[in-house]
Amino acid sequence: MDQPNLMSADEDDDGLLPYRIFSRDEWARLRADAPMTLTADEVVQLQSLNDPISLDEVAAIYLPLSRLLSLYVAATQGLFKATQRFLLAEQQEKVPYIIGVAGSVAVGKSTTARVLKALLARWPNTPKVDLVTTDGFLLPNAELTRLNLMERKGFPESYDTGKLLHFLADIKAGKRNVKAPLYSHLVYDVVPGEETTVDRPDILIVEGLNVLQPARMPKDGTAIPFVSDFFDFSVYIDADEEDLHRWYVNRFLRLRHTAFRDPLSYFRRYAELSESEAITIADGLWSRINLVNLQENIVPTRQRASLILKKGPSHRIETVALRRL
């Protein structure tokens, strides 16, 4: 197989960042002999509204990634066994391998996470793969309103980060039946009393815009881990601001004809707006909240990811950057 062309001069702005950069074609070649385990129909089922993905995208981007992850998971299990041997410990059950998926609102994190989950679950050893989204760890709207944070939804202060850290610590400690709260995009709020249960999967995917963010440092010097301290691997989905803005507004316009018509929708009142009124509302939400959050709190975490997938204007991944170990 050809060696990928490593463009060292283009690796980063100042030559300091530890990534190998691949063009789409170079990365696609690294699929090697990984078999296609999804059908075109299954891929359509996995995609989100306004976030197209094709079988070609799965073959070129996600099968090489699945192959890389199968090698990394095996290596991590080897390291785990080595540590057990060093500690003269009884052979313990392996702990879940945790993969973080980060990126802007409307970049298509949910589609990526679902495609990854489906592919990993179809490895020959059929691992159990679970998926959790961090929006469940947002503070409920009532609490955000009380704290005057409704215009800061998705910002670091809008999450119960302590709860998320405890959740991840329990998973890594090998606990059974660990619960995570659930968020509804329809109702635009955390759903009281609804939970998802994570019961010792082989792999857990944790998706959310905040997953690579640093801890807010406590003044008393107590050590607080980063969410990503619990990750074995992380993916950042990247796209240009203009593309993200357009995808967000287009999705909002499409939701007017679908989800917003549901009586339970928080945005019910927007279903009847004219297109130009809807564009004004969506532009406002994007520029006041999601764009500011992207610039201040999400893009600065990009360089912490193990892998950066850079999308072009039609959601097609054009470049892949893999962190050097």
Ligand SMILES: Nc1ncnc2c1ncn2[C@@H]1O[C@H](COP(=O)(O)OP(=O)(O)O)[C@@H](O)[C@H]1O
């Ligand atoms: N107001 C809404 N009503 C219903 N579904 C929504 C709404 N906003 C977003 N969604 C859906 O929620 C999911 C998550 O969206 P988002 O947090 O922007 O992440 P991403 O686009 O990166 O997956 C997507 O599947 C999207 O289509």
Ligand SMILES: CC(C)(COP(=O)(O)O)[C@@H](O)C(=O)NCCC(=O)O
């Ligand atoms: C819930 C969100 C913060 C997204 O969280 P994610 O699932 O991407 O982690 C976002 O969809 C959101 O509601 N942003 C606030 C502004 C808006 O209504 O778009």
